[in-house]
Amino acid sequence: MDTTATPAPLPRPAAPPSPGYSPRAHPDYARTAERRPWFFTRPTAGTGLVSWLTTVDHKRIGILYGISALFFFLVGGVEALLIRIQLAVPNNTFLTHAAYNELFTMHATTMIFLAVMPLSTAAFNYIMPLQIGARDVAFPRLNGFAFWLFLAGAIVLNVGWFVRSGAPDVGWFGYAPLTSAAYSNQFRTDISTDLWIVGLQILGASSVIGSLNFIVTIINLRAPGMTMMRLPVFTWMTLITAFLIILSFPAITIALVELMMDRGFGANFFEVSNGGLPILWQHLFWIFGHPEVYILILPAMGIISEILPCFSRKPLFGYPIVVFSGACIGLLGFGVWSHHMFTTGMGTLATAAFSLATMAIAVPTGVKIFNWIGTLWGGHLMMRTPMMFALGFVWMFMIGGFSGIMHSAAPADSQQQDSYFVVAHFHYVLIGGSIFALLAGIHYWFPLVTGRLVDEFWGKLSFWVIFTGFNVTFFPMHFLGLNGMPRRTAVYDGNMGWNTPNFISTVGAFVLGIGIAIYFAALIRSYRKGPRVNRDPWDARTLEWSVASCPPPDYNFAVTPRVQARDAFWHEKRNTGHLPAHARQPAPAAEHAPGQTQTAHASHDVHGHGIHMPSQSWFPIVTALGILIGGLFMANHNYIGAIGGALLLFAGATLWAFEGPGGYHVFPEESNK
């Protein structure tokens, strides 16, 4: 494409579309829509419920993910508080054992699959396409489908609270034979385990579909000049996480299929009496389960690698090393699953090998920590709320990492296994790590998404309360664990020496809860009356901040950015002394400086008709509804109903296929006249 000459003006529509720049109201569009059968008529509402149900915009889908994930984060938090109330004093009778089992199972499942993963996915969806200068993800309808599928899985998992057999109560690890028909028996009457199986299957499908989309997007839709080694680190971690998801979820899918065959159809995969091997469940589960740990933490590392340089006013120290160590963690993550099984008796060779591999994984993790410290070193630190959470992350994640190294030594692990020491460890990496980073990310990107800043006072207050509450809750658990307090036990005796730490822990949990409440209150308050920002409040480095307004317009960029360097936006601001052309308010094509960027028409008007946007569609949500109905019947062992759901799924997918990609065109120039 000729970028040196100003392109000739291209034909324009006789009458500019109105209102705004949406051509949905254009007579041409309506006429085409009328010609199609009613079920192929694309929804065109720009606002309101229908627009959200049928959206294919990656930013809206990101918001949907974010809000659902925050909701389930609160649900999981309430479950945790109930657990802590039960454990506050010895011999407590606040909860029954059954309710306690349901609570710890659902707390873990909710936090992992319905809070941390979708919160990361929210950021992947909203931020990643903007960071690479793309207009949307590669498959916008599929992206919507992944979200509705996530919601379907979340509903299936939680519907147990409202049915007689209760919520799932087998632990998030679902160890066979505990999950087999014989033990979580009441065969064909107790559907809580089936809800867990089906819910996880649906969530897995959602994650895999979403990840395939992200992989294609990152590899194919990068803006010109955005080479792989210029990708923002968050996008890199998105890519690695997506690969981890597509390669690890099939293992748990198979494990769950086998379990479903056992429970529903009398197969013998995990039935010891018929030659089944429960240890196979553990292998299949942890081949998924360990990479899952990195699925939860790599996006967090990506967010931190964006925030620390931004608030240190320095480039990320050792960018290639950070990227390669991330990839290294991803690869090693597949080779360490058996460290969850040291106490199952795998034999000395396997134990030694997995012990060594697990210790090795600390190396790239440590490398990242040093890179972050190197980034801070000598920087002009701006101690804003995102930075506070990010620094909290580095510190807390390090503590969690150290106790992780302790587990990797098989002899030590055999003492710590299933004790509160493990609970302390993984909460330090999952709250101190993932959650702190996600909270930092929410603060960091809140102005981009809402156009408003979060109040600093309330933000910092929430940080200190969360930080204090978190440490008061989980640090004593190290000592509880070393003193032998087992996990997953609803009641403990008063003379074990566990009373005081448990009580402190419960108090800390409530402080943590108050901190989270302050955090949310600050968000809601700022969303309603926070100071407005037009754009780029942090003087940030990456392309998502170069959009013309906060929140970004539908089409993201009026002109595709051309990337000259790593930290593309920063580079433009610092080295060229002015905003890159794509970041300026869109102007008529002729006003663009020749050679700087492609003009709107040259880059996006290759077909002579503006920016092509994908149309909204009903079929993602209809298809997901088929899966939700089928899944609920499947969990209830009602196979006729399940087939009904499958038929709806098939119908939805078929019509989706025949609906065609659709699309309409926007003209950003007109909108800013």
Next chain:
Amino acid sequence: MSLAPAAHTPPAAVAHHDDAAASGIPNKKLFMWAFLASDCMFFGALISTHLIYRLHPPPGSPHPRDIFSIELTSFSTFILLMSSLLMAIAVNSIQKDQVRATRHNLLGTIFFGLIFLGCQVYEFRHFVHEKDLTLSNGIFGSTFYTLTGTHGCHVAIGVLWLILMYIRSFKPADPARPWLALAVAHFAIFLVAIIAGMAAVLGFVHAVEAHGLMGALVEFFNGNMVPFLVTLLALTGLAVFGRYTGPVDFGEPNAIDVESMGLYWHFVDIVWIVIFTAVYLMEYVP
């Protein structure tokens, strides 16, 4: 022209996202490769489950060699491999914009896929009723049915996808022209052809298993011809209905759709080769 919704623009322009591929690989193809990588792990986990349990069979397990009918499975394997050949030709045809040839080869792929599925249905029934191997009466049955059944599901999904692609190849270029009713009629006839064809094939396979090839031919001419004739009739109807004369909205720009479907189909065939080797043939190694 300038504000035309994409429905008015040629398909190449509609495939907006494919234009921009930074890697040079079309989005749909990249998606399929990544999905197949995921599916490798999926079948890897299933096949290893089967092999692990074959290494440690519980006492009293039946020997697979007493159950398998290796001739039938070899035949269906051959058919599945040939379907891959037809699929490859279909991809080749659509890349040259030969819609008719694509259609015929898609149809061939569908029929071969269905014969494979039919053989599997026959095999399962045979194993359950004659050889007393069920999903629940032993670990071998559990792993065997789950593994081959999951593969069968993949084939079935592939066949559905092929049928949809086949029907899509009749979608007229002019969106005003009605075609969905025709497509539904088409699909109905197609179903008749499938069901009758399956019955004919299965009846014949059963007769060969029971009486040998000559006996089967005798039985065929003695009265098993009805499903065969119905199949012929339905196929003729299909051919008549299928003579769509107007221009269709399907051609070389859709090659990537057919190609990514082909990748899926070939992958499923490759998995079957692994399963055939690891599950069936290995049992015959002395």
